[in-house]
Amino acid sequence: MINNISDFIPLSINVKGRLLFFEKPAVMGVINLTSNSFYDGSRYQGEYEVLQITESMIASGAAIIDIGAASTKPGSDWVSANEEIQILKPYLKSLLKQFPDCIFSIDTYHSLTAIMAVEHGVALVNDISAGLIDTKMFQTVAQLGVPYVMMHMQGMPKTMQENPVYNNVLTDIIDFFTERVASARKAGIKDIIIDPGFGFGKSVEHNYTLLHHLDVFHMFGLPVLCGLSRKSMINKVLHTKPSEALNGTSVLNTLALLKNIHLLRVHDVLEAQQAIDLVTRYKLRS
DSSP, rough: OOGGGGGGGGOOOEEEEEEEOOOOOOOEEEESSSTTSSSSBOOOSSSSHHEEEEEEEHHTTTTEEEEEESSSSTTTTOOOOOHHHHHHHHHHHHHHHTTTEEEEEESOHHHHHHHHHHHHHHEEEEEETTSSSSSHHHHHHHHOOOOOOEEEHHHHHTTTSSOOOOOOHHHHHHHHHHHHHHHHHHHHHOOOOHHHEOOOOOOSSHHHHHHGGGGGGOOOOBBBEOTTTTTTHHHHHOOOOOOOOHHHHHHHHHHHHTTSSSSESSSSHHHHHHHHHHHHHHHHHH
């Protein structure tokens, strides 16, 4: 007898009228259309290069391609919606024409950028501020009718890593999502993904506390996304640079997968997909 049907139906999001199920974790590949991303291996310039890397990510197993035109690394400056739109428009036209069946998301904290991107065919909005930078974001996403990734960030990218302080990092972020998810639902957003925001206003200790307790975020009954790729929580422990952090990324991605997260946001799609395949096979024996 089935006591709780939700235990048997995997979480999903509605993408352009079709359900994307997370019965197995998925990969979100990162494409940065900016010259000052923290990892220079993810900076792509020119239409041909962007099309090439997108094709490679899709072939390697990416379920979603996340496009951004503003760096959000620690110390980065504010980028206006007009600047983002000017950079993004020609790329989005080419990408959606070349890969019409691919699911694209837009990495932005501006509602105007979100509108432009969805009008071009983008299917998700990925907002590092969870609607706190642009107060029109929740209403906009609800009207657009697309899934929404909300991330936790303490402060702003310019200063967020100067001295992050929490009463309790875990309970503070749970409180944050409790309020933000309720507000998003009230605005009319139906499909929500939560991202604890590794490296966004968090010390190394904060980040590893979150990683250790990742499974607590399943309390919301929503897909959980993790962006651990080549971040300082790896490099500060291993004394590496972002360009040397692929192995460390794979290790942390594996730990996150063992906590049953649903999406990995990464620069290196093939390696993330391999981690998913191996952890999935491992769980079959447990």
